[in-house]
Amino acid sequence: MRAMLPASAPASLASPVPAASRRIALVACLCAVALAGCGGEKTVEITDKREDMPRDRTAPPGATTADRLGFRATAEETPRGDLAYDVPAGWEPLPPKPMRKAGFRLGGDPQTECTLITLPQAGGGMLANVNRWRKQMSLEPIDEAALAALPKDTLLGRPALLVDLEGRYVGMGGEADVSGAKLVGMLTELPAVSVFVKMVGNGKIVDAEREHFLAFARSVRMAAAGAGHAAGGPPPVGPSAGPSSGPDRPAAPGTGAGPASVPVRFTVPEGFEQRPDRSMRLATIAPKGATDLEIVLSSFPGDVGGLVANVNRWRDQMGLDRVEAAAVAALPRRKMLGGEAVLVDLTGHYTDMQGKTVEGAKLVGLVFERAEDTLFVKMTGPGPAVEAARAGFDAFVASLAPEAPK
Amino acid sequence: MRRFLRAVVKVLSSLRLAFATFVLLLVLVFIGTWQQQYESLFDVQGKYFSSWYFTLPIYGVPLLFPGGTLLLGLLAVNLLVGGIVRMRFRWKNAGVLVIHLGIVFLLTGSLVEYLLSDKGYMVLREGQTGRTFQSHQEWEISIAGGDPAHGRELVIPDTRFSAAQGGRTRRLVSDALPFDLVVEGYARNSEPKPADRAGEGEDGFVLEWKGDSIKAEANVPGCFVTMVPKQGAGPKVRALLWGEQRFPWAVRVGEETWQIDLRRRTFLAPFAVRLEKFVRRLHPGTQMAAEFSSYVTKIDGGTTSQAHVTMNAPLRDQGVIMFQEGWGPQDPRDRSLPWSQFAVVRNPSDQWPKYACIVIGLGMLIHFLIRLVKHLDTEAARAAAKAKEATA
Numbered sequence: 001m002r003a004m005l006p007a008s009a010p011a012s013l014a015s016p017v018p019a020a021s022r023r024i025a026l027v028a029c030l031c032a033v034a035l036a037g038c039g040g041e042k043t044v045e046i047t048d049k050r051e052d053m054p055r056d057r058t059a060p061p062g063a064t065t066a067d068r069l070g071f072r073a074t075a076e077e078t079p080r081g082d083l084a085y086d087v088p089a090g091w092e093p094l095p096p097k098p099m100r101k102a103g104f105r106l107g108g109d110p111q112t113e114c115t116l117i118t119l120p121q122a123g124g125g126m127l128a129n130v131n132r133w134r135k136q137m138s139l140e141p142i143d144e145a146a147l148a149a150l151p152k153d154t155l156l157g158r159p160a161l162l163v164d165l166e167g168r169y170v171g172m173g174g175e176a177d178v179s180g181a182k183l184v185g186m187l188t189e190l191p192a193v194s195v196f197v198k199m200v201g202n203g204k205i206v207d208a209e210r211e212h213f214l215a216f217a218r219s220v221r222m223a224a225a226g227a228g229h230a231a232g233g234p235p236p237v238g239p240s241a242g243p244s245s246g247p248d249r250p251a252a253p254g255t256g257a258g259p260a261s262v263p264v265r266f267t268v269p270e271g272f273e274q275r276p277d278r279s280m281r282l283a284t285i286a287p288k289g290a291t292d293l294e295i296v297l298s299s300f301p302g303d304v305g306g307l308v309a310n311v312n313r314w315r316d317q318m319g320l321d322r323v324e325a326a327a328v329a330a331l332p333r334r335k336m337l338g339g340e341a342v343l344v345d346l347t348g349h350y351t352d353m354q355g356k357t358v359e360g361a362k363l364v365g366l367v368f369e370r371a372e373d374t375l376f377v378k379m380t381g382p383g384p385a386v387e388a389a390r391a392g393f394d395a396f397v398a399s400l401a402p403e404a405p406k
Numbered sequence: 407m408r409r410f411l412r413a414v415v416k417v418l419s420s421l422r423l424a425f426a427t428f429v430l431l432l433v434l435v436f437i438g439t440w441q442q443q444y445e446s447l448f449d450v451q452g453k454y455f456s457s458w459y460f461t462l463p464i465y466g467v468p469l470l471f472p473g474g475t476l477l478l479g480l481l482a483v484n485l486l487v488g489g490i491v492r493m494r495f496r497w498k499n500a501g502v503l504v505i506h507l508g509i510v511f512l513l514t515g516s517l518v519e520y521l522l523s524d525k526g527y528m529v530l531r532e533g534q535t536g537r538t539f540q541s542h543q544e545w546e547i548s549i550a551g552g553d554p555a556h557g558r559e560l561v562i563p564d565t566r567f568s569a570a571q572g573g574r575t576r577r578l579v580s581d582a583l584p585f586d587l588v589v590e591g592y593a594r595n596s597e598p599k600p601a602d603r604a605g606e607g608e609d610g611f612v613l614e615w616k617g618d619s620i621k622a623e624a625n626v627p628g629c630f631v632t633m634v635p636k637q638g639a640g641p642k643v644r645a646l647l648w649g650e651q652r653f654p655w656a657v658r659v660g661e662e663t664w665q666i667d668l669r670r671r672t673f674l675a676p677f678a679v680r681l682e683k684f685v686r687r688l689h690p691g692t693q694m695a696a697e698f699s700s701y702v703t704k705i706d707g708g709t710t711s712q713a714h715v716t717m718n719a720p721l722r723d724q725g726v727i728m729f730q731e732g733w734g735p736q737d738p739r740d741r742s743l744p745w746s747q748f749a750v751v752r753n754p755s756d757q758w759p760k761y762a763c764i765v766i767g768l769g770m771l772i773h774f775l776i777r778l779v780k781h782l783d784t785e786a787a788r789a790a791a792k793a794k795e796a797t798a
Contacts, residue, residue, distance in 0.1 A: 041588070044566050046549075046580040052557045053674060054537060055550065058665055059656035065609040068651050069598045092599055095650070105599070110616050175624050 070095045083116065083156075086219035088212035106209050111169075111178050112201025114213060116220065118193045126161055129187050133198070137167035137183050153186055156195055156220055157298070160188035169200055182206035186217045195220070222300075264337065264375070266297065267399035269392040285396060287389055292358075293381030295393055297400075299373050310367050310374070311344055317380075318348030318363050334366055337375070337400050341368035347383060362386035364393060419488035427481045434474060437462065448543040448622035456520075482513065498780070501773020508765035515758030523753040524673045527731060530681035531745045535705070537678040539750035541671035542623040545649060547631075548672070549583065551664035563671060568592050570629065577634075584659050587666070588632040594618055596628035598648050608646045626650050627668065633657050673752065676724040677706040684746040686733060698733050700746040715748065727751045 059068065071093070083101050087093070091114065094103035102116040130150070131141040153162040162185075169181035184206060185198040197217040199206055206213075268274050268285055275284040275294065286294040311331070312322040333340040346363040364386060365378040377400075379386055379393045417423060438454040445453070453460055457473030472480075489506055493499070526539040545564040562578050570576040570589040578587040593615040601607040613628040626649040633643045645655045647668040654667035679702050686698040699716040704723065713721045721728040732747035 041575045041577050042569075043577045043579055044562065046560045046562055046578055046583075048561045048563070049582070050559045050561060050674060053550070053559050053672070055557060057653050057667065059653045063653065063656070065611060065646065068653060068655065069611060069646070069648060070650070070652055071598075071600070071611075095598060110597075110614065175619055175621055177620070 083118070084221050085116065085216060088209075088216055091212070091216075106199065106201065107205035109202050109205055111176065111181075112199075112205045114197070114199040114209075114216065117196045117198070119196070126187065126189070129194070129196070130161065130163055133163060133183055133185055134165060136171060136200070137165045137169055137181065139165060139167050153214070153218070155186045155188040155197065155217055156190065156222070158188045158190065160186045160195075160217075162186055166203065178202065184210060184213055264297070264299075264400050264402055266396060266401075269395040269399070272389075272392050272396070287385075287392065290381075290385065290389075293379065293385045293389055295377065295379045295389070295396060297375070297377050297396075299375045307342060307367060307369065310376070311342070314344055314346060314363055314365055314378070315348075318346045318350050318361065320346060320348045334397070336366055336368050336377075336397055337370075337402065339368065339370075341366040341375075341377075341397075350380065358382055364390065366397060415487060415491060418483055419491040420484075421488075424481065424484050424488070427477055427484060430472060431474075431477050431481070434471070434477060437471070444620070446543075446618075446620055446622035449618075486510070498776055501769050501771070501776055504769030504772055505766050506769075508762045508767075508769055511765060512759055512762035515755040515762060518755035518758070519753050522755075523751060524671075525749075525751050526671070526673060528675075528679070528728070528748045528750050529745055530679065530700075530748070532681050532684055535678050535680040537675055538672050539675060539748075540669070540673070543625075544671040545627050545668060546671045547578070547587070547589070547647070548654075548667045548669060549587065549664060550654070550667075551583075551662055561672075564627065567629070568594065568627075583664075584636055584662070585664075586634045586636065588634060590630050590632070592627065592629040594627050595625035596648070597626070598628060598646060608644050611646050613646060613648070629668065631655075631666065633659065633664075633666075635659055673750075675726050675750065675752070677704050677726070679704055679721070679728065679748075681746055682712075684733060684744045686744075695733065698746075699730055700748070722756070725752055725754055725756060727753065727756055 085102065087104065091104040091106060092108075094105055094113065100115055100117050104114045106112045106114060127142075127144060127147050130147060134141055147161070151162045153160050163183065165183040165185075167181060167183075169176055169178040169183065178201060180203045181201060182203040183198065183200040185196065185200075187194065187196045189195075197213075197220065199209060199213045264282065266283060271287060272285045272295075273288045275286055282299055283297040284294055308323075308325050308328045311328050315322055328342070332343045334343045335341075344363065344365040344367065346365075348361060348363075349357055349359045350361050350363070358381075360383045361381065362383045363378065363380045365376065368375040368377075377393075377397055379389065381389070434454060438450050441450050441454065455474035458476045459473050460471055461468040462471055463469070493503065493506075495503070524539075524541075526541045528536050528539040530536050547562045547564075547567065548559045549561075550559045560580055560582060567576040567578065567589045569592075571592045575588050575590040578589065591613060593613055595616045595618050596613045597616055598611045599614050601610050601612045606612055608630060613630070619625050628646065628648040631645055631647055633645075635642070640659060643657050645657070645666075647655060647666065649668050649670070651668070654665035657664050657666060681700055681702055683701040684698070685701070687696045688694060689696045697716075699714060702713050702715055702721065704711050704713055704721065706723070715721050715728055715730050717730045720730075727750070729749040729751075730746065731749035734745050734747070
């Protein structure tokens with residue numbers, strides 16, 4: 001290079017770059033090129049084109065991000081009979097999934113969740129469902145005797161089983177693996193649906209959230225008609241598109257939404273005793289010492305689906321076929337609260353809260369529709385026990401009177 | 407040069423190379439099987455069996471191992487070169503030659519399937535018609551615009567943008583689009599949740615990484631995308647895409663609305679299928695299916711035909727094969743309409759194994775006949791020699 005430069009060239013130009021410096025510069029350039037390939041933005045040319053693809057998914061006009069991600073139901077998806085509940089502070093809502101009415105992340109742990117699920121049709125039995133949870137926790141199944149010994153609680157105004165499990169959580173299909181996990185759950189069966197509330201995951205977090213879970217489960221109720229979503233919690237949504245997404249949402253008429261707007265008073269008949277109050281019920285009485293029979297007085301706002309739906313709900317519960325409006329209109333009437341109630345007298349079989357099927361059971365009930373609500377008086381139990389308690393049932397109904405205004 | 411080539415051929419055709427490759431394949435199978443405790447089958451296949459190499463930490467030290475593609479490729483070259491070098495092209499080896507050609511055809515069919523096949527599933531309710539099938543594990547971004555009836559889409563498989571995480575982005579570009587799409591924050595298994603603080607995430611939602619599932623098909627990815635209009639026409643618009651979003655993200659660019667979706671890789675079949683009836687027989691007293699199958703109508707243009715699809719008797723047409731794979735609802739309390747799930751494969755070499763077996767069988771027959779004739783000739787000559795001795 002020196003030979004190519006004119007004699008007048010500056011000395012700096014004439015001086016050769018030291019070999020070491022050239023090597024350092026080359027390595028630096030290579031490193032820069034390599035680093036440029038590691039990070040930053042890379043351009044990808046789109047080469048795949050598809051023609052004639054069916055357009056079965058498009059965004060509806062005006063849809064928001066919350067709609068798209070499933071955090072809010074669109075109007076046409078909100079089903080009847082939605083559930084409402086009170087969400088404890090600190091519970092993070094999860095996107096809805098098929099059959100899951102609500103889901104929450106607990107303690108910031110992605111493996112610890114609380115879910116509220118409904119499945120259509122009562123049946124399968126409490127035992128099968130409890131054992132399903134036990135299997136998820138890698139535990140051996142239990143029998144009827146152990147099931148009967150489980151503690152009870154209330155869910156949606158009905159007796160519910162309270163399940164406490166500890167083990168290794170593997171999920172429904174083996175998709176999870178949480179050692180030292182705990183599961184706390186409540187489950188109950190309604191005529192049209194089974195309802196499950198389950199908290200499962202890290203044992204310490206489950207322990208810490210136990211009281212919150214119990215409060216949440218006990219707060220589950222039917223949403224007021226037209227409200228469409230829960231107070232304090234994410235709104236319910238319908239099933240996502242596709243046949244693998246699960247069942248259609250069932251309606252669950254007559255399953256409780258709160259105390260009567262016009263309270264009633266009553267007298268406990270001779271030989272009967274009042275049992276502890278439960279949510280959704282105005283009163284529960286039973287023959288003294290009886291464990292297989294009870295008389296329940298409850299009230300729900302509005303017509304709760306109508307007379308035919310309510311009668312058929314009881315018929316479903318007793319394993320009987322449904323009837324049409326004409327048959328319901330022909331049912332006998334009984335005097336109650338100064339008006340007339342429809343008398344339902346059924347013989348069939350039902351599944352008690354221990355999951356045991358009682359054959360030859362009887363249901364005697366009265367449906368009393370008022371302007372602001374519907375009152376139900378129902379006695380259920382084994383046939384002979386119901387017959388023996390019929391006089392007490394009649395006396396109880398006769399004692400009902402509106403509560404005097406205060 | 408000739409000496410070099412001869413040396414290369416000698417190495418490539420050597421039995422030692424074959425033996426070493428088999429041993430390494432054995433080790434690879436062990437590693438792949440062992441790792442399925444921690445990774446999904448899909449990931450193990452991709453990482454160990456479909457790769458050229460991989461690293462495996464042994465006591466914290468990453469060791470380099472040859473992958474399945476490299477080993478099988480080497481074995482294929484070894485078999486081919488070794489066969490050519492050792493083959494004696496005489497008429498009495500005709501059967502052996504035909505057998506080898508059949509084996510080569512069989513292996514080539516596997517290669518064609520690996521490179522060119524599409525696999526997925528299709529779920530149909532009774533009365534429903536479908537024409538697309540989706541992959542269980544692979545995802546894609548689809549961009550559809552213009553006339554909703556037109557049906558044209560641009561698709562980008564997840565392998566081309568899944569690296570858009572940890573500060574890296576991928577800018578998806580096409581001359582057919584009036585915008586670029588920049589992908590960032592990709593998470594292979596994720597769930598959106600409301601943001602804790604204002605300004606976090608996008609439109610009040612963030613993406614939470616849930617950790618990769620041991621079952622690859624259970625992963626639901628998510629990412630953030632920014633629509634960057636070309637030629638400065640309009641503002642950039644950013645959105646969160648999630649694999650289980652109910653519908654695509656609709657974004658307006660100029661006068662046109664584009665639907666951008668993150669979904670399982672979707673393929674179009676050359677014909678449509680309508681599920682007429684799903685039939686199922688359970689083992690008595692159980693919910694376990696003894697047998698199940700689907701009666702379908704295949705609709706191809708204006709032509710329809712009936713078919714009965716079972717697990718072992720698939721529907722085959724135009725390179726697409728549909729097997730009966732599953733059904734639902736499986737919960738007896740679920741009274742939804744029954745649905746049928748089909749495994750769908752588009753494989754150009756679907757029938758090649760059958761043809762290869764025919765060729766191999768033919769080769770074995772030829773070889774048997776040649777050996778039989780030779781044996782009979784030898785026996786005849788021996789008998790003649792014995793007779794001659796006896797008379798002598």
